[in-house]
Amino acid sequence: METLTMKDIKRLLIANRGEIAVRIAQTAHQLGIDTIGIYSTSDQNALHVDTVDAAIYLPGNSLSETYLNSNKIIEIAQQNDCDAIHPGYGFLAENAQFAQNVNDAGLIWIGPTPEQIALLGDKMLAKQAAIDAGVPTVTSTEVHPGEKPPKVKMPVIVKAAAGGGGRGMRIVEKQADLADAINSASREAESAFGDGRVFIEPYITHGRHIEVQIIGDSHGNVLHLGERECSIQRRNQKIFEEAPSCGISPEVRKLICDGAVALAKHVKYENAGTVEFLINDKEEINFLEVNTRLQVEHPVTESVTGLDLVELQIRVASGEQLPSSQEDITFNGHAIEVRLVAENPSQNWMPSIGTIERFHVGDGVRVDSGIREGSQVTTEYDSLIAKIISYGSDRQQAIQKLARALRSTQISGIETNQSMILSVLAEHDYQQANTPISYLQDHPEVLDKQEVNPKDHNALLLGAVFALEFQERNNGMVTGFTPSGWRNLRTQGQRQIWKSQYGEDHIEYTI
The missing domain is CATH 3.40.50.20 (Rossmann fold)
Incomplete structure (x- = not known):
């Protein structure tokens, strides 16, 4: 041994x-x-x-x-x-x-071994490994550009064998469009990943994107840390992530968690990874892929398990055994993560660049961010500004805490999706956990820029003016004893100009 x-x-x-x-x-x-x-x-x-x-x-x-x-x-x-x-x-x-x-x-x-990254990074090989391990999934078929595609039941999805991020992916609803979709997906995959292989499989409409967090050590132990739901996406990029999912039955939860562990054990998986599934309202399960790394949304799993995934990664890589058995892992409460990005949803998610002038997130939530006031946002890198994570005893409490924090969040200098997130949190279907992958297509109204009620706008202006007045009075070491705006011969009130995304407001006031 x-x-x-x-x-x-x-x-x-x-x-x-x-x-x-x-x-x-x-x-x-x-x-x-x-x-x-x-x-x-x-x-x-x-x-x-x-x-x-x-x-x-x-x-x-x-x-x-x-x-x-x-x-x-x-x-x-x-x-x-x-x-x-x-x-x-x-x-x-x-x-x-x-x-x-x-x-x-x-x-x-x-991270996982190089061999595991290579195997599971190839979606076709990963699919076969999943089938061999008994993971629930649908069948897939390799197709080749330039050849007559097979006749299949529509709709289907064409997917690249390599890479990710939605590149080399096409949804096809008519048989007549399949050949062109295969050709264009293959060209895109070749350009992006240097590998033009593509395959097709049934496309699950109105499905949910559910993923299972796994971690293994070099001693043959593998654990699952529950599932996350990541169905609300734009351009195949996640915006909302939750743990646990409120959209699957206990039976489906057991099937995907057991399947994820079976696949990990089949390939002798080490370190952290995520096994992703698509599940429709008939509880049909399709294995998608394995992400052989720490996921962006790992904080929601940390919130409901009380575990530090980065610490587990480091300990496992050091050769330690996992400190817990599956029976020791407990799941408590509900966690929601939203990704605050420098994009404008009402303008087709147009990227926004500039200097972060003000960055303050409301209290009661976890904030994972790489920016601060004065940070430059460019198009060179991902548009992620911050991940905001709320945790509650149940989903409704987590929603309320997240909404409260976002309402008092102040970000200036760039456009973000803050307003869109708040719209989703208040929307009826979201409140009822009715969130298939088509959610944003089904609810385009949440992408629209929220208009401020004139009365609310005036109230906000009054609050801002007098908050600044209060701050300046407290800091007035020399003139603090005088009445606000004091002059020997006053001919006008104090004047300010306030700028916001809604324009300029010219204020004159006296106290």
């Missing part, structure tokens, strides 16, 4: 940026681990640079020169006496060759 040795991690390089780099650094520091960060020119004043113990500059302008420069990142880790590399999510996190190179350099890779 192979003897496994514990590997001590004293210094960790975080091969990422933004909120996930901050998140990883926080847990590493709690474990007494030193952190080394990396940054590009545009990130030199970023929050993650100040969060890590030391940050190393990545010269160059393109991603291939900076956050995708695997050789440079490994070199930095070696030069700074790092023991391990945590890739976060995105960038190099699911790059099997990078994982192998990290191991070959004598460093610890905090």
